[in-house]
Amino acid sequence: MIDLPNLNTILPEFFLFISGILLLVYGAFSNNKNFSNINILTIISIFICIISISFVPDNSSIANSAFVNSLFTNSIKTFILLLTFLAVYVSSNYLNKNQLNVFEYPVLLLFSVLGMLVMVSSNDLIFLYISIELQSLALYVLVALRRGSIKGSEASLKYFILGSIASAVILYGSSMVYSVVGSTNYQIIKEFSDQSYDNLILSLGLVLIISGIAFKLSAAPFHMWTPDVYEGAPSSVTTILVTLPKLAALVVLVNLLTNPFINQVETWVPIIIIISILSMAIGSISAIKQDNLKRLFAFSTIANIGYVMIGLVCVNDEGIKASFLYMFIYTLATLGVFSFIMILRREDRQLAAISDIAGISKSKPLLAVAITILMLSLAGIPPFGGFFGKLFIFTAAIESGYLYLAISGVIFSVISAFYYLKIIKAMYLDESSEDLNYNLDKKQFFIIVFMAFLMLIFVLYADSLIFFINYIYN
């Protein structure tokens, strides 16, 4: 029997697990008409989960400190849950229209989020591996949710095979670490590496673990799955894929690099630098030739992960805070962008080509303005949010002496501006061949405008956001 103080520690996860199981049972014993009920219950359980986070004591741990809570992890969890709520909120209409309104969808999503929450708190390689697997397995199924679609199945299969390889690599790395340390707990690894920081096997394990997590982050050269999976998955699932796992994986990476493997700086910094530059380059350059919006934003994700990595390279608090700030801005903007892609539907068919948004400014002027703001923000043009994200990243890089990273970041953001501007050009300057009268779902439209608004007025709350990040990270 678990005593109550310990239960408090894992209260959100525990609650999410129970509600997932209950919803699964409820769904299995009712027909599909009850999808909207399940959707509402999902949202309710997400909110209860958010509330339950406030009961979690700071700096508490269970299972021999394999699972650790802090103000930071709690805040990240809250943010993940809020993003989950937004993703569920925005995609209900999409799911109904595309006959994806099956009860498994919210249940799988809840399990995936449960995996992410454990990932954020995990302080042990075993916990880490299990939570990553939980998160990934749920997502593999979600990607294949369109059972009739060949592309969806292909994407899911690719994601599953390559994801399994990545998991295997993480596991292999973990076993190497265990073979020299004799434990998988971060604290013990740290204590071991304090004594023998140049242990080759330990470094080898670290490299493998980083590679596996880089796969989850879709950072180059482990990015190849990204465009195919993003394109094949239903847009609502892609919306989840580009936001939630990225954030969770970033937290895991930061936890690993700054805690148990901080002594291996000389091992991992060059690797992260290579990953960063490769991601920026491949993400920026490959997207130029894409005509499909989902593929295009897959590459945009890769490029943005490259920028986030610059912050890690700095090996100081400033850099890591800049990374998280960038990640927040990026997830919000991308959520808006994919809500937009969900809107593009005509004659019972989802569209995603650039030509499908041609001349949209004439029929939907406000929408076009909002998307323009999101694009300019992603391109890093002041005074929108994305500019400040890049500004802090580059400032941190320059202050840590990585001038060349900042310069290459600027160059690649210039290149990537091309395809963001291409979208704006398509909306405003291109003539539409057909009558593009998309039905605006209120929820999706609201999210797009809200995200654009957040990007627009970023300057007004930038100070408090930075203050908040400072507060939770220390």
Add this chain to the structure above:
Amino acid sequence: MSLPTLVLFLPLIGCVLSALCIFGSQNKKAELLSTVFLFFSSVISIYIYINIDVFQDTYVIYNWISFANINLNISILLDPLTAIMFCVVTIVSAVVHMFSIGYMHEDQNRARFFCYLSLFTFAMLVLVSADNFIQLFLGWEGVGLCSYLLVGYYFHKPSANNAAIKAFLVNRVGDFGYLIAIALIYKYFNSLNFDEVFSNTNSLASLNLIFFGYEISLITCITMFLFMAAIGKSAQIGLHVWLPDAMEGPTPVSALIHAATMVTAGVFLVVRCSPIFEYSQFTLNLITYVGIITSLFAASVALLQDDIKKVIAYSTCSQLGYMFFACGISAYSLAMFHLVTHAFFKALLFLAAGSVIHSVHHEQDFKRMGGLYKKLPVTFIFIIIGSIALIGIPPFAGYFSKDLILEYALSLQTFKGINIYIFGCLGAFLTSVYSTRLIYLTFLNKTKIKSQVYNEIKEPGFVMIFPLFILAIGAILGGYLFYNIVYDNSFWSESIYTKPDINYVEEAHNIEKIFKLFPILLVLSACITVFVSYRYIKNLASLLNNNFKILIKILKNKWYFDDIYGFLFVRKMLQFSRYLWASIDVAIIDSKGPIGIASNIWKVASYCRQAQNGKVFSYAIVMFTGIVIFVSLLFF
């Protein structure tokens, strides 16, 4: 707000209000407001001129630049020199504003015209009221800008645009000199305020600069560069090429900017800086000879021009030469006197010419006119008054000012002075010839206008005649009204350099009577000769053509200045910039730069797309390659 400040800012207010009127195209309001403001301004400046003893002071408007040891104010240095310039600028500007109401009434966007005109007046007042070199430069560039805007006012005409650009570019050559002079003054005087610079000139007079192994006196160097600026603005020989072309602008602009005010800024600069110029005999000699050559050269070109405005433009060039050689013999007050009288009679001539042009529907070639004295008797009288004043027949204004310069030069008994007298008389003779020719061909000749058009020609209305009337008063009485500025050296109260114990007028009167009468007889005989030969020699044109073929060709081509400049600078420059454009910019910078990089990135993007082939095993290979590379990094 003190009265001098009011004089300065009323035109600016007029300009801003006219600018606001552009948006509603409320042309009536714009022309009325700017003209009324200018008339107020001119009345105030006359009042100030009369009571100059009371008003003489420096009015600081605000502290403009203050750092290190530079402390510059925007201010009005109100001394007699400024007061007299205020008068000239505001009066001529006011009447030109009024004249423009009639002249421009067909233009639908004339609010813009009045805006520019008032802005010009403001800039010119800023120039003349400066108490430091930088504020003077501000006004200097301001009038240059307005000149550009107004010359190119008819921006749909390519010739007007070219003329505007030419005026601007040629003036830049002079401005370059001014900037160097400012730099030199700041380096050696550590100040840019007039009073500090002028009072320290004596102590730096003996300083020499080593320049490429040559020793040059500092003061000579500074004054040469200042004079270079003056050459550009006042269209002296070498940099005169812009002035005739600037006649592309509307005629009131030519009257205000290119006759009465802006072109005299060069003379004003030399007069204002007379305390420095006095220390360099070399520069003074240079000024004298540049003035002499310009006066003769421009007058000779004016002989054979057929465009009524271009004749007057070259005449302006020539008269500015008179002002400069007066400066060259340190008779700055005489130069100022001529500047003032010239402003009136030349503005009169231009506006009268504008009245003619307006009446004959914008025809400017007087060989296609003729016989207009019947149709435009009032204009005819005004142009006669202006011309008589110009060629210097007593008792008109030009006689007083011009002959005073010539007589004083002769009284000096120096080689320079005698040169001035001889060539000045020759210039006056030429002036007389082209003026008579202009009047004869425009008004007295048999008309060449189609009878249908000819019959409809009528005198312009009151708004155009009244300004002529005011200027005619200036042209007739200017000699008396402003006589005290030369007769009484104490008038200037040290605002310009005047030779101690010398009364220029009395010196001038000391020469023998025959020399006083000689210029008058010369110009009168020229008048009569030209008139008679046009009237009674039938085949005058062919006769002249046969006997003076080469000379006529040279004069018709304006001594080939434009062609030489075109060959030496313009075409070479165009060739060079075409080379830079085609061989450097397009071939290297563009194709290797933006376009090259972009096309290379495009290629790389194609490779990346091909790498994304959709096959799981190739994706896995990429992943493992990455892992292998990262692992192998451990061993370095």
